Each structure stands twice: as structure tokens, then as C-alpha cells.
Amino acid sequence: MNTLLNSAQQAQVDQFRSFARQHLTSVSEKLVSREACLKEFLQKLGQQGYLGLHVAKEYGGSGGTLLDVVLLVEALAEMEPGLGLTIGNHVAVIETIQKFGTEQQKSKYLPLLARGEQFATLAFSEESAGTDFQAVQATVRGASDLTLTASKRWVVTGDFAGLFLVLAKSEENKLVMVLVDRAADGAAFELLKDHKLMGLSSAYVNDVEFTDLPVNATNKIVGDGAEVALFAMDVAKVVLASAAIGLIDGAKGQAVGHAREREQFGTTIGQFQGVQWKLADLECDRVGARLLVQRAAWSLHGEPGLFRQYASMCKFFAARAARLHSGEALQIMGAAGLEANSLTARFYNDAKMMEVAEGTSEFQKMLLVKELNI
Numbered sequence: 001m002n003t004l005l006n007s008a009q010q011a012q013v014d015q016f017r018s019f020a021r022q023h024l025t026s027v028s029e030k031l032v033s034r035e036a037c038l039k040e041f042l043q044k045l046g047q048q049g050y051l052g053l054h055v056a057k058e059y060g061g062s063g064g065t066l067l068d069v070v071l072l073v074e075a076l077a078e079m080e081p082g083l084g085l086t087i088g089n090h091v092a093v094i095e096t097i098q099k100f101g102t103e104q105q106k107s108k109y110l111p112l113l114a115r116g117e118q119f120a121t122l123a124f125s126e127e128s129a130g131t132d133f134q135a136v137q138a139t140v141r142g143a144s145d146l147t148l149t150a151s152k153r154w155v156v157t158g159d160f161a162g163l164f165l166v167l168a169k170s171e172e173n174k175l176v177m178v179l180v181d182r183a184a185d186g187a188a189f190e191l192l193k194d195h196k197l198m199g200l201s202s203a204y205v206n207d208v209e210f211t212d213l214p215v216n217a218t219n220k221i222v223g224d225g226a227e228v229a230l231f232a233m234d235v236a237k238v239v240l241a242s243a244a245i246g247l248i249d250g251a252k253g254q255a256v257g258h259a260r261e262r263e264q265f266g267t268t269i270g271q272f273q274g275v276q277w278k279l280a281d282l283e284c285d286r287v288g289a290r291l292l293v294q295r296a297a298w299s300l301h302g303e304p305g306l307f308r309q310y311a312s313m314c315k316f317f318a319a320r321a322a323r324l325h326s327g328e329a330l331q332i333m334g335a336a337g338l339e340a341n342s343l344t345a346r347f348y349n350d351a352k353m354m355e356v357a358e359g360t361s362e363f364q365k366m367l368l369v370k371e372l373n374i
């Protein structure tokens with residue numbers, strides 16, 4: 001039973017699961033090996049209306065909330081957790097435009113993003129600016145005509161995103177955020193690196209260089225750059241946390257199936273208390289993490305003053321639980337789980353990366369402690 005969801009939302013979860021079964025089962029492994037095209041899959045989500053779940057109706061969305069998004073991502077991540085990273089960045093840019101964007105930015109970009117005709121991503125990190133994102137060296141010069149120079153690292157979907165939310169410093173050395181529109185400014189882009197990472201491999205992670213890129217002044221985000229950046233990260237991390245829950249669910253399915261079938265010492269291994277307790281721990285953390293994630297998603301509008309606190313808590317808690325329980329699921333599988341491309345091994349690698357992507361676990365604790373005002 002889920003104490004937060006009403007019957008309409010529960011029906012929506014069933015729809016998301018059925019979509020995942022129908023459209024993701026056959027391609028999830030291919031998305032990871034890149035034999036299937038991620039962009040095409042995302043376009044399918046867009047056509048289905050799933051990238052506009054939380055976009056206001058007047059801008060072509062369904063008028064829902066971040067809670068709808070986390071329900072979707074949990075269902076998809078049970079098969080492919082890396083989608084949580086890609087969708088998280090897209091959703092974070094949408095929410096940033098909804099909260100801080102001008103009317104012009106909203107009407108230009110939200111309909112495209114909601115339909116999946118354009119994909120959005122976050123470009124904050126640099127060689128010497130990771131957790132310390134305020135150390136960015138990217139610059140935005142000018143007042144009416146802006147010029148951006150930036151060397152960005154670890155940009156999800158850097159190779160095909162159409163809209164980049166870029167963190168830079170102004171001439172006054174203040175943090176600012178600009179929207180870089182690839183269709184308008186594509187000529188000055190350089191894709192430096194396509195990272196080959198240990199997990200979350202369906203997400204494409206690139207380094208991107210913008211050199212003396214002209215950016216329309218209307219694409220500047222109004223407001224304090226640091227606050228906008230933190231908000232965008234808060235949204236992205238809630239979505240990634242929901243992928244962590246899907247991952248735990250997927251790992252549970254694998255481990256329970258194996259525990260029911262594998263026989264040792266004359267009985268199935270699921271009859272051993274040592275195995276049962278691993279699964280009991282998993283289930284407690286899975287349900288606990290899900291409640292935290294849903295609470296965080298709800299608080300974006302329902303309790304905005306606590307959004308950062310819940311976002312940090314849920315990301316930290318869910319990523320740690322995913323790492324712990326994907327490891328225990330592997331333990332239950334024994335050697336059968338250790339084949340390099342087995343789903344259980346993939347979940348284990350994906351889970352570790354969730355403790356770093358969208359802000360490390362230590363960063364979440366730093367934010368949490370700040371909110372606690374000790």
C-alpha cells in the first residue's frame with residue numbers, strides 16, 4: 001500500500017509500468033550497449049506525453065507535478081536506471097524555466113521540451129568545479145549581446161541536447177545562468193569527450209566546449225545564479241533518487257527469483273534466514289526511500305521551504321540504499337550474478353554512480369546540515 005498516492009495516481013503507475021514492459025523490455029540492454037538509440041526512446045516518451053507530465057497545461061503539458069515524474073522514472077528504472085539521469089536533467093531544466101523563466105523563455109521552450117522535440121541538460125561542472133560549483137571559470141560577457149566561453153565536464157546528453165542550462169560568471173564575478181540553444185548557436189560547439197563509465201551507461205555523458213559563443217540576452221535566467229543552480233540540482237537529484245528505487249525494485253526481483261529457485265543443502269536458498277534477512281532489509285529501505293522521494297517531489301509545491309532538505313535526504317538515502325542492496329542482491333545470486341553483463345551486476349555499478357551523479361552523498365549532507373541550521 002502506498003499512503004501518498006490516490007487512486008488516479010496509482011492507475012497512472014500501472015500505465016507507466018505497462019509502457020515500460022511494452023517499450024523498454026526489448027531495448028533496455030540495447031540502450032546500455034548503444035545498439036538502440038536513446039534519442040529515439042526519449043522521443044517516444046515525448047510523444048506519449050511523458051516528458052510533459054509536470055509542465056503547465058498552457059505550455060503544452062499535462063499540468064501535473066514532480067510527483068508524476070518520479071512515478072514514471074521509478075517504473076522505467078526498474079529496467080534501465082540510467083534513464084533517471086537523462087530524464088532528471090531534462091526535468092530539472094523544465095522546472096527551472098517554470099520557476100525562474102521569463103514569459104518568453106516559457107512560451108519558446110516549454111512546449112518543445114514537453115513534447116520531446118528538444119532535450120535539455122545541465123552544464124555546471126568543470127575540471128576544477130565539481131562539488132564546489134561556485135568555482136566555475138566559465139564567463140558570460142556583455143549586456144545586450146552576450147558571449148559565453150565555457151569548458152564543461154560530465155554533461156549528460158551533451159551530444160544531442162538542444163538546450164543547455166549553463167552556469168557561468170558575469171563580468172562582475174557573479175554566478176549567472178544562461179540557456180544555450182543549440183539550434184541558434186550550434187556552430188560554436190565542440191564535443192570534446194564521450195565518457196565510457198562503469199555504470200548508468202544508457203546516459204551519454206560528454207565534455208562540451210563553448211568558445212566565444214553568442215548567446216541571446218533574452219536567454220539569461222533572472223535571479224541569483226547560485227540559487228538557480230541549487231534549485232536545478234535539487235530537482236535533478238529527486239528524479240535520480242526515484243531511479244534508485246526502481247533499481248532496488250529490479251534487484252529485488254532478480255534476488256527473490258533466484259532465492260526461490262536455487263537449491264543448496266537440499267532446499268532453496270530462500271529458506272535460509274541469512275538470505276531472508278537481506279531481503280527484509282532491502283524491502284524496508286526500498287519502501288522508506290520511496291516515501292522520502294515522494295515526499296520530496298510533493299514538497300516542491302506543497303512545502304517549498306523544505307524542498308531542499310527533502311531533496312538532499314532522499315537522494316542520499318536512496319542512492320546509499322541502492323548501493324547496499326544491489327550488492328546484497330548480487331550476494332544472493334552468487335556466481336550467477338557476476339557475469340559482466342548480467343542485470344544484477346549492471347544494477348550494482350549503476351547504484352555506485354548514483355552516490356556521485358547529481359551531487360555526491362557528502363554534498364547532500366552538507367546541504368542538509370545547512371538546512372538544519374545547527
Ligand SMILES: Cc1cc2nc3c(=O)[nH]c(=O)nc-3n(C[C@H](O)[C@H](O)[C@H](O)COP(=O)(O)OP(=O)(O)OC[C@H]3O[C@@H](n4cnc5c(N)ncnc54)[C@H](O)[C@@H]3O)c2cc1C
Binds near residue numbers: 089122153155
Ligand atoms: C554520471 C555522471 C553524470 C553527471 N552529469 C552531469 C551533468 O549533466 N552536468 C553537470 O554539470 N555535472 C554532471 N556531473 C558531475 C557531477 O555533478 C560531479 O561529479 C559531482 O558534483 C562531484 O564533483 P567531482 O566529481 O568533481 O568530485 P569532487 O567535488 O572533486 O569531490 C571528490 C570527493 O570529495 C568529496 N568532497 C568535496 N568537497 C567536500 C566537502 N566540502 N566536504 C566533504 N567532502 C567533500 C566529494 O563528496 C567526493 O567524495 C555528472 C557526474 C557523473 C558521474
